[in-house]
């Protein structure tokens with residue numbers, strides 16, 4: 001029986017460990033999870049970890065050191081499938097905002113000066129798909145229980161779900177919230193991946209985009225709409241960049257330069 | 261049909277007796293937000309001074325997301341937990357018309373039991389209203405109701421005139437007939453006529469719906485659609501809030517540790533990117549402009565050609581909701597040759613052109 005179970009590894013690169021923690025926080029389902037699969041490696045949960053061949057590797061966090069690049073490549077070699085777990089793995093995280101190399105170097109110097117790193121050398125924060133091929137993405141900061149369990153269960157049963165292409169607005173309307181953006185509040189719901197349950201708007205707070213940028217969003221219209229609502233260009237850019245990592249770098253290069 | 265009178269102080273006593281064994285749903289104001297239909301546990305929550313709820317009453321008959329059934333290898337268990345006897349009080353004429361259109365959709369070829377069971381279990385107690393600048397129901401001729409309700413309350417300041425629209429409505433009245441007055445005085449009739457005239461004059465927005473099928477046909481390739489597509493955020497809100505939008509998606513939610521799955525049904529919206537995606541990854545309406553064209557064909561053309569009236573009931577929700585001002589008013593007025601004040605127009609003029 002044991003041989004038939006999928007071999008799983010759960011890994012953490014640079015992030016807050018919130019996604020790994022969330023898996024452990026599925027308290028009611030934890031026994032079922034550990035029964036259903038063979039968890040080979042999960043540093044947060046156990047110490048007898050085996051680093052061998054895997055069916056699935058779940059990787060949290062962004063890549064920020066040379067050592068992590070090696071680790072990640074090794075994981076990819078050993079795993080049949082790789083899942084990016086959470087915002088940092090998916091887009092590079094808050095630590096990758098704007099994705100501008102010069103700006104990163106400048107900030108790095110400001111914080112660390114000219115010291116020589118001995119353990120490993122830092123690199124600019126990037127999502128894992130900058131280095132390896134990724135099979136599935138689970139966005140979220142952190143991911144959400146229901147989303148994880150649904151993904152995990154469907155995966156086990158051989159029918160993994162597609163990544164949602166809906167914006168937060170869809171669930172926001174399911175929850176019958178008055179639109180904050182319409183009222184002039186800087187809400188990033190239309191350009192953000194759905195899945196959080198529109199939790200902020202349910203509490204009358206605008207979406208700040210923590211589930212990461214929606215691939216198919218109309219960012220240009222959102223950008224000009226917010227300008228028309230009276231927001232400053234730099235403020236809009238800052239808000240849009242916070243949780244977008246390197247994924248919308250092209251947008252930032254072009255936006256504001258449209259013909260006026 | 262019969263009309264009787266109810267003095268205002270008798271309204272809550274009436275609602276109290278009829279809702280003893282049946283859930284009462286009515287409009288309430290959400291804190292920091294708009295109005296919503298909600299199950300009432302305290303009559304003081306009911307707020308009849310509302311224009312439109314954020315979501316239309318379709319949510320009561322088909323919730324945004326619900327379990328249809330649980331399936332396992334050898335078993336199949338239907339789940340009708342959203343169905344229970346209900347009284348829906350305070351619903352406006354446009355929304356009653358919206359439900360009548362929904363009835364048609366969900367029984368057109370096959371009966372949809374998830375809808376019809378909930379519908380059959382719900383009594384409709386309508387209420388009159390006063391238009392704001394976004395109400396279009398006079399143009400859609402849905403500002404008056406002739407069918408689709410059990411009782412209808414017209415607010416004449418001191419009292420209600422109550423229309424009895426069905427035998428179930430009549431049964432409700434009989435539960436506490438002494439609260440009502442059978443005698444309608446000449447003055448009541450005069451008050452009603454005056455109310456109706458004043459209400460009809462209060463509309464601020466008009467759309468020439470009868471011209472729309474022709475204009476949609478003639479302007480099928482107009483640059484308007486590209487302008488709209490350019491500004492549309494593809495948020496799906498217009499579709500979710502529209503009382504006559506009825507599309508849905510179905511997905512599996514397998515249970516961990518057992519061999520079964522919940523089959524979940526949730527609202528879908530043709531304005532969203534992957535609505536028209538089919539197996540193999542092909543997407544027939546990848547462009548936002550094509551998706552909006554579909555939406556407006558539904559509202560302004562197809563239904564009119566088939567049933568002689570638009571599938572817009574004039575509730576104004578798309579106007580109140582769309583962040584970039586793409587709505588039945590700005591689109592219909594543009595089709596009719598007007599230049600409208602809207603974000604999508606300004607976006608085109610100032611950024612795109």
Ligand code: SF4
Nearest residue numbers: 169172179180187189
């Ligand atoms: S409040 Fe924000 S998330 Fe909700 S519909 Fe409006 S823009 Fe979308």
Ligand code: SF4
Nearest residue numbers: 196200207208210211
């Ligand atoms: S910021 Fe946006 S995506 Fe993040 S939890 Fe709040 S509503 Fe959801």
Ligand code: SF4
Nearest residue numbers: 502572573575576578
């Ligand atoms: S198209 Fe707009 S005004 Fe017409 S019924 Fe739908 S939401 Fe209401």
Ligand code: SF4
Nearest residue numbers: 492493495496498582
């Ligand atoms: S037309 Fe407006 S409400 Fe509808 S999807 Fe586009 S932006 Fe959203």
